[in-house]
Amino acid sequence: SQQGEEDPQALSIQEGENATMNCSYKTSINNLQWYRQNSGRGLVHLILIRSNEREKHSGRLRVTLDTSKKSSSLLITASRAADTASYFCATEGGGSNYKLTFGKGTLLTVNP
């Protein structure tokens, strides 16, 4: 069963524009993570935000977390063609529930 659901499923933008992807989840979490996957390759960890954090930055990435709404967003600023990939959110539960549960992903296409 999927814990996270990304929205939109696909997003197409022009180079230089910002890209925003959203993630909703169902149960309480310890942290939420975003991963990137280039076509058919392994996932790469981008950023992790803990449940007691509201916003985090890493380079051109900005992640927000609203635990009251059980939602997160990933913003990629000044996008580049090389940002074309699938982006997944994943949640890690609290207590002994250490497993990472992934959403279905957003396919981002950045057109040159």
Add this chain to the structure above:
Amino acid sequence: DADVTQTPRNRITKTGKRIMLECSQTKGHDRMYWYRQDPGLGLQLIYYSFDVKDINKGEISDGYSVSRQAQAKFSLSLESAIPNQTALYFCATSGGQGSGYTFGSGTRLTVV
């Protein structure tokens, strides 16, 4: 060398055959995971291991088994492969709760 190495990269096998996918990591982490990815379904957890003596079933363990031969090695077996096990398989490792996962490049398995 990659932090997480999966072999083989691609494999075609026949229905009913037993097949083993291997994973090794150089991160020195105790925690290792096997995920399956199908188009449009994100990643689903098959098995996970928090140390050499600890093996746990994930969401979709039926038809699969695992072996944790050492801290660095975690193999996945399909006892009797069937066509609906055709998928992309990923191994991952993590340093603990609140740590990002490091993924291998994946094994593309086709069962005919």
